[in-house]
Amino acid sequence: GDSVTQMEGPVTLSEEACLTINCTYTATGYPSLFWYVQYPGEGLQLLLKATKADDKGSNKGFEATYRKETTSFHLEKGSVQVSDSAVYFCALSDWGAQKLVFGQGTRLTINP
Amino acid sequence: DVKVTQSSRYLVKRTGEKVFLECVQDMDHENMFWYRQDPGLGLRLIYFSYDVKMKEKGDIPEGYSVSREKKERFSLILESASTNQTSMYLCASSLPTNRGSGNTIYFGEGSWLTVV
Numbered sequence: 001g002d003s004v005t006q007m008e009g010p011v012t013l014s015e016e017a018c019l020t021i022n023c024t025y026t027a028t029g030y031p032s033l034f035w036y037v038q039y040p041g042e043g044l045q046l047l048l049k050a051t052k053a054d055d056k057g058s059n060k061g062f063e064a065t066y067r068k069e070t071t072s073f074h075l076e077k078g079s080v081q082v083s084d085s086a087v088y089f090c091a092l093s094d095w096g097a098q099k100l101v102f103g104q105g106t107r108l109t110i111n112p
Numbered sequence: 113d114v115k116v117t118q119s120s121r122y123l124v125k126r127t128g129e130k131v132f133l134e135c136v137q138d139m140d141h142e143n144m145f146w147y148r149q150d151p152g153l154g155l156r157l158i159y160f161s162y163d164v165k166m167k168e169k170g171d172i173p174e175g176y177s178v179s180r181e182k183k184e185r186f187s188l189i190l191e192s193a194s195t196n197q198t199s200m201y202l203c204a205s206s207l208p209t210n211r212g213s214g215n216t217i218y219f220g221e222g223s224w225l226t227v228v
Contacts, residue, residue: 034216043116043202043219044155089154093217098143098162098208099170100217104154 002027006090006103013080014111021075021106023064023090031092033057033066033073034100038087047075047088082110115139116220118203124226131190133223135203142208144186145217146170146178149200158201161186162208193227200224 007022025031032051036044048057053068062077073090090103119134137144143162147155147170157170161180175197179187186205190197206217 036219041221043221044204045219046216049216098206099145099157099160100155102147102155104152 002031002092002094002101004090004092004101004103006088006106009106010109011106012109012111015082016079017110019075019077019080019084019108021088021090021108023073023075023103025071025073025090025092027071027092027094029094031094033064034091034093035062035064035073035075036089036091036102038089038105040086044089080108080110082112084108085110116203116205116218118201118220118223120223121221122224122226124228125190125193127194127227129190129193129227131193131225131227133188133190133201133203133225135186135188135220136184137186137203137205137218138184139205139218140183141205141218142183143206143217144180145204145206146176146186146188147202147204148172149202149222155202158188190225193225195227198225198227 003026034049035047037047038044048059050057050066056065064073064075087105087107089105091100116137145160146158156172159178161167177189201223203220204217
């Protein structure tokens with residue numbers, strides 16, 4: 001079945017550091033790929049998405065590129081802020097499927 | 113903005129009690145979902161519904177049931193709560209894929225359930 005694997009956390013960085021959170025997937029069809037973010041005490045919010053190969057999703061300085069050849073969708077940001085501290089979830093939805101499959105989440109803490 | 117509202121943020125229930133978690137969405141979405149979130153396990157799908165009175169089991173339906181009598185409302189029911197159902201429960205909704213939504217799923221803020 002479909003699955004998503006994220007890099008193990010927690011990840012702790014200093015403010016203005018570069019961020020990469022790795023995400024790889026296994027899917028039988030042509031999935032759409034997502035990054036969701038969960039701030040402390042809140043539900044999940046869509047951060048960005050990509051619906052086909054080579055698409056780049058971007059939002060709030062974060063980017064991720066849909067790489068079909070490596071089945072990856074790594075999340076990147078050039079300069080993180082304290083306010084980026086949250087749990088980040090990579091997810092996929094296979095074409096025609098109505099639901100998301102999530103990775104286990106990566107907790108990110110940014111220190112001032 | 114899409115709004116998914118979960119009626120209770122924090123609940124404490126006793127083992128064996130029947131528990132209802134209510135969820136309402138205001139965007140006329142066909143699809144609604146209940147996920148459970150546990151540390152190190154990510155989000156796991158309990159049940160989803162793609163129309164009124166329709167439901168499908170997700171990955172971990174045991175011990176749970178659901179009700180979708182109206183399009184905007186999706187209830188999760190724990191028939192006899194147990195301590196291993198202590199968790200964060202997240203409701204979500206979306207348009208179906210054939211409506212061009214790219215399957216963006218919108219989440220509520222979550223309900224923290226503790227079973228003692």
